[in-house]
Amino acid sequence: MTYANKSSPWRRIQSGPCIALFLSCLALFFPHLCAAEEFSFDLEEIEKKDLQMGGYLEIRGEHMDLNQGSVFSTLNLADPDEAIVDLLTAAMQLDGSYARGISSLNWQLKAAAQEDTSGWSDMADVYSAYFSLKADPSLSLALGKKSYKWGKGYAWNPVGFINRSKDPNNPEEALEGYITAETDFIKSYQGPLQTAALTLAVLPVWEDINEDFGVSDNVNLAAKLYLLYLDTDIDLIFLGGDSRSDRFGLDFSTNLAPHFEIHGEAAYIPELEKIILEEDNSSSRVEDPAFSTLLGIRYLSANDITTIVEYYYNGGGYSQEEMSRFYQLAAAGLAQDPVLDTTLLDKAREMSLKGYGRPQPGRQYLYSKWTMKEPFDILYFTPGITALVNLEDQSYSISPEGVYNGLTNWEFRLRFSLINGGKATEYGEKGNSNKVELRIRYFF
Amino acid sequence: MPKNRLSHLHIAVALLLLSIAGPALALDGNEILRQVDNNMQPGSYEMYRKLINIEPDGTKKEFVLYTVKTGQDKMVALFISPASEEGRATLRLGDNMWLYIPNVGKPLRITSLQSVTGGIFNNSDILRLDYHVEYEAESISEKEESYQLKLKARTSSVAYDHLQMIVDKKSMLPTSIECYAVSGMLIKTLHYSKIEDFGDGLVRPSVLETESPLHKDYRSLMLFAKVQKKEFADEVFTLNYLSKVNDLRK
Numbered sequence: 199m200t201y202a203n204k205s206s207p208w209r210r211i212q213s214g215p216c217i218a219l220f221l222s223c224l225a226l227f228f229p230h231l232c233a234a235e236e237f238s239f240d241l242e243e244i245e246k247k248d249l250q251m252g253g254y255l256e257i258r259g260e261h262m263d264l265n266q267g268s269v270f271s272t273l274n275l276a277d278p279d280e281a282i283v284d285l286l287t288a289a290m291q292l293d294g295s296y297a298r299g300i301s302s303l304n305w306q307l308k309a310a311a312q313e314d315t316s317g318w319s320d321m322a323d324v325y326s327a328y329f330s331l332k333a334d335p336s337l338s339l340a341l342g343k344k345s346y347k348w349g350k351g352y353a354w355n356p357v358g359f360i361n362r363s364k365d366p367n368n369p370e371e372a373l374e375g376y377i378t379a380e381t382d383f384i385k386s387y388q389g390p391l392q393t394a395a396l397t398l399a400v401l402p403v404w405e406d407i408n409e410d411f412g413v414s415d416n417v418n419l420a421a422k423l424y425l426l427y428l429d430t431d432i433d434l435i436f437l438g439g440d441s442r443s444d445r446f447g448l449d450f451s452t453n454l455a456p457h458f459e460i461h462g463e464a465a466y467i468p469e470l471e472k473i474i475l476e477e478d479n480s481s482s483r484v485e486d487p488a489f490s491t492l493l494g495i496r497y498l499s500a501n502d503i504t505t506i507v508e509y510y511y512n513g514g515g516y517s518q519e520e521m522s523r524f525y526q527l528a529a530a531g532l533a534q535d536p537v538l539d540t541t542l543l544d545k546a547r548e549m550s551l552k553g554y555g556r557p558q559p560g561r562q563y564l565y566s567k568w569t570m571k572e573p574f575d576i577l578y579f580t581p582g583i584t585a586l587v588n589l590e591d592q593s594y595s596i597s598p599e600g601v602y603n604g605l606t607n608w609e610f611r612l613r614f615s616l617i618n619g620g621k622a623t624e625y626g627e628k629g630n631s632n633k634v635e636l637r638i639r640y641f642f
Numbered sequence: 643m644p645k646n647r648l649s650h651l652h653i654a655v656a657l658l659l660l661s662i663a664g665p666a667l668a669l670d671g672n673e674i675l676r677q678v679d680n681n682m683q684p685g686s687y688e689m690y691r692k693l694i695n696i697e698p699d700g701t702k703k704e705f706v707l708y709t710v711k712t713g714q715d716k717m718v719a720l721f722i723s724p725a726s727e728e729g730r731a732t733l734r735l736g737d738n739m740w741l742y743i744p745n746v747g748k749p750l751r752i753t754s755l756q757s758v759t760g761g762i763f764n765n766s767d768i769l770r771l772d773y774h775v776e777y778e779a780e781s782i783s784e785k786e787e788s789y790q791l792k793l794k795a796r797t798s799s800v801a802y803d804h805l806q807m808i809v810d811k812k813s814m815l816p817t818s819i820e821c822y823a824v825s826g827m828l829i830k831t832l833h834y835s836k837i838e839d840f841g842d843g844l845v846r847p848s849v850l851e852t853e854s855p856l857h858k859d860y861r862s863l864m865l866f867a868k869v870q871k872k873e874f875a876d877e878v879f880t881l882n883y884l885s886k887v888n889d890l891r892k
Contacts, residue, residue: 237694239865243706244690244722246891252725293729293744297889332889335877347747372745384883386876392735395882424882429738431751431881451751453738456799459751498753575857577697606703607726641726 253292258637260285262630265617269528269627270555273547276316283630285314291325291372301331306345306372326375338382345375346399348422348435349492350451350461353565353586354510354558356490357447357463359437360401360411360420365557366565366586367597367615376401376408378420393426403441412441429453435465443469443485459496465489470514473552475523479545481552488513494565502571508564515561516554518590524554525622560624562589578604593619593626607641671779671791677814678807679772682846684871686712688890691864693763698859707768708891710872714775716879719768720887731884734769737799741765742884749881763852763862766801773807773816776800787811802829813837815846830854840869 262283265271272278289310296303309322328342345362349355353366362373384395399420403411411418418439425432435447444467451461470488473481494508516524524546531543553559569582580601587594599613615633619626683689693705705727711717717734721727729744732752740749752765770776777793777800784790793805802821810817819832831854834847850864877883878890 237692237863237865239690239692239867241867243692244708244867246888252728254726302889332886335875335883335886338886345747349748352750370743370746372747382882384877384880386880393880393882395880397882426735426738426881429736453751453753456737457753459753461751496751577695577857577860578703603726604701604703606724609726639726641724641728 248298249294249296251292251294252642253290253294254639254641256287256289256291256637256639258285258287258289258635260287260633260635262633265626265628265631267532268629269525269532269546270550270629272532272543273528273550273555274629280315283315285312287312300333301329303327303329308372308374323374325372328375336384340378340380340382343375343377344380344399345373346420347373348433348449349447349463350431350433350449351463351492351494351508351510352496352506352567353508354492354512354563355463356465356492356510356512357433357435357449359435359442359445359447359465360399363557367584367595376411391425391427393424395424397422397424401439401441408441414441416440418442443467443471457498461492461494461496463490463492465491465513467514472514473549474516474520475527475549475554477523479527479542481545481549490514502573504567504569504571506565506567508566510558510563510565512558512561512563516559517561521554521560521591521624522622524549525627528627529622558588558624560588560590563587564589578602588619588624591619591623591626593623595625595628609637609639609641611635611637611639613637671782671793672774674782674789674791674809674814675774675777675779675793675807678809678816679774681814682816683711683772683869684842684844686871686873687869688872688874689869690867692867693768694863694865695763696861696863708887709768710874710878710887710890711771712874712876712879715771716876717769717771718879718884718887722888722891729888731887732765732769733879733881733884734771735879737797739765739769740881740884742881744885747885749884763864764801767852767864773805777805780804788817813845828855830856838866840866842871844869844871 264275264281264283266278266281287310289308292307294305305327306325308325311320312318324343326343326345328340328344330338330340332338346360347358348361349358353369355361360376364373365371378399378401380397380399382395382397384393386393401408401411401418401420403409403414403416403418405414416439418437418441421436423434430450430452433449435449437445445465447463447465449461449463451459453459467488469485471483471485473483475481490513491511492508494506497505499505527542527549528546531540531546534540534542564587567582567584569580572579573581582599582601584597585594595615595617597613597615599611601609601611603609613635617625617628617631688708688710691707691709693707695703704724705721706723707719708722709717709719715734715736719732721730731742733740733749739752741752742749773793776796778796779791780794781792782789788811789809791807791809793807795803803824804822806820807816808818809815815837816834818834821829821832823829830852833851834849835851836847836849837845838848839845848866852862854860874890
């Protein structure tokens with residue numbers, strides 16, 4: 199459909215200097231009357247194709263000042279005397295689907311190559327690839343590798359029992375999935391209960407299939423019952439099977455006011471296995487019940503500032519005392535002459551891999567993010583600041599950033615991160631003390 | 643009959659007439675609003691829209707959306723272009739709104755004044771329900787060729803507290819709408835134009851232009867295409883279906 203067509207009243211007017219002058223004046227004083235003539239909406243633009251392809255190309259440059267002498271710079275870096283690291287990463291994400299009738303094949307592929315001061319590395323992975331059947335809107339089936347993002351939290355999801363862990367500094371990034379067989383039933387109602395939806399996912403762990411999920415040769419069942427009840431989203435979540443211990447979860451989200459949303463999650467794991475470092479520097483495997491919670495808000499102010507704040511109690515995390523013991527072990531290892539004895543440092547490396555070195559290994563965290571939409575009339579520019587605080591040891595990271603997406607299909611993000619804390623604290627012992635990152639994405 | 647008794651009767655009759663005329667006047671305004679809605683779109687429908695944001699230097703950014711609606715307050719809008727926004731979907735169920743971003747993989751609750759695209763359009767412009775569902779006519783005035791309706795939001799969750807709508811008497815279609823905040827500040831003015839026959843008896847404007855004193859020299863246009871009556875199952879308007887909305891397109 200083209201608006202500048204022959205039937206247009208403007209086209210019926212014959213050209214001529216007087217008329218041109220008249221039209222110019224009209225356009226000057228009544229721009230909205232002429233606006234439609236400049237634009238078209240062709241049916242080709244909305245034609246649906248069986249095969250759909252998309253994705254993005256990314257180039258990312260990072261500069262990091264290393265936190266020399268810190269626990270993680272010592273444990274993870276080949277050269278502990280290194281002061282800076284410069285990284286250049288090129289990445290590509292390919293999304294696509296092929297639909298035929300009620301069936302479709304969907305995929306998401308990710309590949310990246312990185313060059314840094316220590317050399318070159320690359321990766322390529324299938325994030326998702328699944329076949330789905332949608333008999334009608336209330337029932338669908340899916341088989342293959344699929345990514346799950348269960349839970350209402352923005353930065354963390356304690357009820358995301360079959361989610362991959364996300365990076366709170368980049369919570370909107372795609373994540374790799376697991377191979378599952380899934381059914382999704384949806385039912386709508388009139389009354390206080392508006393929607394009920396049940397998602398069941400069978401997740402096997404066999405040789406070469408979902409091996410990193412847990413103990414092999416088991417078939418696990420994950421279930422999520424979603425209810426929209428009295429304008430509140432509620433999920434009841436369960437994971438059963440022998441690859442991981444059983445887990446029970448509940449989450450909710452609702453608007454207390456039009457511009458004020460509140461959400462929360464609670465997860466209970468009766469027997470959570472954890473490897474801990476004992477006082478004599480030996481390690482032991484313990485099973486304890488773990489209860490984790492998350493409470494968050496999202497608020498949009500009158501001047502277009504969006505605030506997200508989340509408090510996370512990680513019941514399966516390490517206490518401050520347990521973390522301190524680990525930092526002491528690493529510090530003792532550092533004090534040893536590396537030529538004569540590396541026993542303590544090796545033990546610290548082992549414990550780092552077994553849990554102490556994972557992101558947010560502690561018990562209590564606070565996440566907050568403020569973004570302001572288009573300040574000073576700069577369209578498509580969103581500055582923001584993200585803070586991540588370990589409430590137990592008072593260490594933190596603060597990341598101001600600016601995102602601009604004013605050019606169609608381009609996104610530019612410049613971010614600076616300051617990572618700070620005292621000795622033997624989570625952010626004080628990180629491998630780097632700050633980072634500057636420029637990320638450019640082109641979507642296609 | 644004594645004179646003062648007669649005047650009492652006159653007053654009583656006048657009051658009675660006023661009491662009848664008052665609601666009738668209000669009813670007329672709401673009735674006009676219903677007619678406007680009926681002329682603008684069927685009860686359940688699908689349509690395509692193109693949003694165009696134009697900056698003062700002439701730079702343009704375009705978005706194409708596929709939208710389906712059923713009943714009074716169930717609506718989904720799916721971005722089908724540009725590539726950077728493709729697959730984003732917004733769902734509205736009454737006052738509840740959610741945004742689904744494919745990479746994020748789960749719907750997030752959003753508010754009506756948040757902007758999904760940037761620019762002058764916000765969620766409530768993209769997921770606008772029928773005018774008579776969101777607004778009530780407070781007053782009506784009549785000119786030779788148009789009605790002027792003053793509309794008040796029925797709830798505080800509606801993005802604009804009140805509207806001034808000009809309705810063309812002949813076509814019973816809106817020509818312009820001024821949108822005001824609670825404070826009385828003019829947030830934006832909408833201009834409908836280019837009446838087109840969409841088929842099946844639907845003859846309505848195909849272009850909506852927005853200007854805002856808050857974004858001087860910026861313009862936003864919404865072009866409409868393939869607005870057609872279609873019935874959808876209620877299950878389409880649920881969080882679990884948001885990732886599958888594209889399957890509805892033929």
